[in-house]
Amino acid sequence: MKNSILSLIAATVLTLNTFAANSLAMPAGGVRAETDRTWYLAGETVTVNVTAGDGMIAYAELCDTRGLAAGCIVNLQAGKGTGTIELPTDLHSGYYVLSAYTRHHAQVYHRLVAVVNPLHKSVNDDIQWIEIASDSSSYSQPAAPVATEWTSEKNVDEQETEGHIVKARIKNAHHGNGIETSQICPSLSIVGKQIHYFEGQMVNDSTAVFYTYGIHGKHPLVLSALSSSGASLPIEMISPFASLLPKQLPHLVFHYKRSEVEARSIDMQRRQLSIAPAQPLVYDDRVLGTKPALTYNLDEYRQFLTIREVLLEYVMCVSKTESNGTTKLVVRDETNPFPLFLNSLVLIDGMPVADTERLLNYDARRIHHINIYVSQYTFGNSIYNGILSFVSRTGQLTNYPTEPNMQYLEYEFP
Numbered sequence: 399m400k401n402s403i404l405s406l407i408a409a410t411v412l413t414l415n416t417f418a419a420n421s422l423a424m425p426a427g428g429v430r431a432e433t434d435r436t437w438y439l440a441g442e443t444v445t446v447n448v449t450a451g452d453g454m455i456a457y458a459e460l461c462d463t464r465g466l467a468a469g470c471i472v473n474l475q476a477g478k479g480t481g482t483i484e485l486p487t488d489l490h491s492g493y494y495v496l497s498a499y500t501r502h503h504a505q506v507y508h509r510l511v512a513v514v515n516p517l518h519k520s521v522n523d524d525i526q527w528i529e530i531a532s533d534s535s536s537y538s539q540p541a542a543p544v545a546t547e548w549t550s551e552k553n554v555d556e557q558e559t560e561g562h563i564v565k566a567r568i569k570n571a572h573h574g575n576g577i578e579t580s581q582i583c584p585s586l587s588i589v590g591k592q593i594h595y596f597e598g599q600m601v602n603d604s605t606a607v608f609y610t611y612g613i614h615g616k617h618p619l620v621l622s623a624l625s626s627s628g629a630s631l632p633i634e635m636i637s638p639f640a641s642l643l644p645k646q647l648p649h650l651v652f653h654y655k656r657s658e659v660e661a662r663s664i665d666m667q668r669r670q671l672s673i674a675p676a677q678p679l680v681y682d683d684r685v686l687g688t689k690p691a692l693t694y695n696l697d698e699y700r701q702f703l704t705i706r707e708v709l710l711e712y713v714m715c716v717s718k719t720e721s722n723g724t725t726k727l728v729v730r731d732e733t734n735p736f737p738l739f740l741n742s743l744v745l746i747d748g749m750p751v752a753d754t755e756r757l758l759n760y761d762a763r764r765i766h767h768i769n770i771y772v773s774q775y776t777f778g779n780s781i782y783n784g785i786l787s788f789v790s791r792t793g794q795l796t797n798y799p800t801e802p803n804m805q806y807l808e809y810e811f812p
Contacts, residue, residue, distance in 0.1 A: 431498035440489040440515035453500035492524035543648035565636040591681035591793035597778025690769035706758040729784025
């Protein structure tokens, strides 16, 4: 009887502690966020319910004192919305701050979220594990934390009025290399069997803005930036989140029941294994409003080992040129008695090709289609005399690494 009373008291205290931990938040003028659990395993999904008095979009981000761990953009209807944050499996154990805000409101809503990682230890772990007896009626819970210091300054992305905006930073674009912004061609391309290619606008010495449209859901994309000479410049996406880093975080004291943590860990690992990889966009040879002037299904030809051999043996309307020591492929219009050898856009699975020699040496047996478009096409400020598009069998750049300085990442479009 005595043990039962003690267990009941312990459970009551832990429940109160949990309530206190989930109530540590600053009032933010109508912006609030609630989570579906009191603590999470690294690799689990956080469901965030956001209530906001203004705007149609809210941001929910998870940060520690070092940087942004994960986040999501929540669509609001009648001031309410639900989003999910996929926690990376390599997060360290400890407290994180969940911040919720809108573009229009000055204040930010904060709350602490406990994340534990029983599978991996980290030098950044800030946790004390206290095991609860297996026959106890208590549940795994973080103890009530002490107060922490918040930060509420934010600088969120600009309002989207011309399609979904993606921003990227071009490193060292204007520092000592003599490259003017007008000489930089930034591009964003969706990796897949279709052509979804966007060129950005340089809004200052190092920032490019892309106005995307017609893309929905999670897709792999490649960001690239080329100088007028064809040199590849380092580029990286600018996070749409404000990255509100707390000045300090409390120490996590985690009262856990081994059986509960193990069960959730197994469920999390099963879910990770069952997550399907991103699917390529459905292949259709009619893109850009027209069919290609020439298309080659390499299954219908004798197989060669390299793209160089295929272009030499089969492919018409494509020439190889040398410019300033750089190899280029250009598309010719055979119907034009005076073909213009202008800049042609060369793609493999939608990704622009900077290193032509690497493409020429690529295993041709991995390529399914070669499509050639002979018209002139405008993307942003660039005009291309034809497009040469290589489509692999998977549509996912099989064994074709991204070019140096390009960034390959999974991105969820609205």
